[in-house]
Amino acid sequence: xxxxxxxxxxxxxxxxxxxxxxxxxxxxxxxxxxxxxxxxxxxxxxxxxxxxxxxxxxxxxxxxxxxxxxxxxxxxxxxxxxxxxxxxxxxxxxxxxxxxxxxxxxxxxxxxxxxxxxxxxxxxxxxxxxxxxxxxxxxxxxxxxxxxxxxxxxxxxxxxxxxxxxxxxxxxxxxxxx
Numbered sequence: 583x584x585x586x587x588x589x590x591x592x593x594x595x596x597x598x599x600x601x602x603x604x605x606x607x608x609x610x611x612x613x614x615x616x617x618x619x620x621x622x623x624x625x626x627x628x629x630x631x632x633x634x635x636x637x638x639x640x641x642x643x644x645x646x647x648x649x650x651x652x653x654x655x656x657x658x659x660x661x662x663x664x665x666x667x668x669x670x671x672x673x674x675x676x677x678x679x680x681x682x683x684x685x686x687x688x689x690x691x692x693x694x695x696x697x698x699x700x701x702x703x704x705x706x707x708x709x710x711x712x713x714x715x716x717x718x719x720x721x722x723x724x725x726x727x728x729x730x731x732x733x734x735x736x737x738x739x740x741x742x743x744x745x746x747x748x749x750x751x752x753x754x755x756x757x758x759x760x
Contacts, residue, residue, distance in 0.1 A: 586676075588612055589756065593680040594622065594645075596671065599713040604685050606630045610645070613752050620647040620674060620681060623753045644749045646740040647674040647681065652726035653690075654683065655740040664746055666692035668730055670706075670723050686715070686723050692734055692741070 586592055590612045596604040608628045614621040625642040646655040654674065656667045670688040674681050687706035691699045710720060733739045740746070 586612060586615065588614060592622070594647075595680045595682045596669075596685040597682065599684055599686065599709065599715060599719075602632065604632055606680075607639075610681070611753065611756060613644070613749050618649055620649075621645070621749055622647070622681070623749065625753075642750070642753065644740075644746060644753070646745075647683065649673050649675070651729065652686070652722050653730045655730075657740060657746050659746075659750065663694040665694050666690075666734075666741065668692070670727055670730075686719070688723065688727065690727075690730060690734070698731070698734055 591609045592612060594607045594610050596606075598604050606629065607624055608630075610622040610624045610627070612620065612622055622645045623642060624639060624645075627639050628636050629639060630636050641658055641660045643659065644657045646657075648654065650673050652670060652672060654669050654671055656669075657664050658667060668690040669683075670686045670690075672684040672686070674683045676682070687702050687709050689701040691697075691701055693699070709715070734741050737743070
């Protein structure tokens with residue numbers, strides 16, 4: 583793996599199970615990189631969809647990418663308070679100059695008021711059939727979905743308030759350094 587360290591900007595790419603590119607986020611600042619996880623932040627970056635259309639993010643977003651768990655967590659920080667968008671996805675790995683993962687359709691939204699919603703169940707069921715997700719993949723997604731719910735309920739990992747504050751403060755240090 584290349585020696586990308588804190589303070590380095592990298593792209594993040596998501597793919598679908600069939601290998602088709604799903605989405606690319608440009609210019610994600612690495613806040614931390616360990617054997618277990620990558621923590622990144624982006625703010626007003628270009629996102630390119632599979633069909634080539636682009637859009638820009640609006641607020642800072644701190645992302646937690648595990649190298650072992652089958653989900654990632656994005657804490658989006660508009661002025662009115664943090665909310666979380668969680669992707670059921672393969673563990674991340676470094677490939678061809680980008681942090682990459684396979685997006686497995688299911689998402690969990692944790693709203694500012696604590697409401698938790700499972701999203702895109704129909705898309706997951708459709709793609710599971712269409713792309714022939716193997717049993718070991720669907721079993722792992724179900725297992726780690728339960729772990730994700732447990733983390734949300736207990737307020738651990740990226741759902742702990744100190745987690746967001748720590749990494750947002752680190753991000754602000756980089757912004758202030760220019």
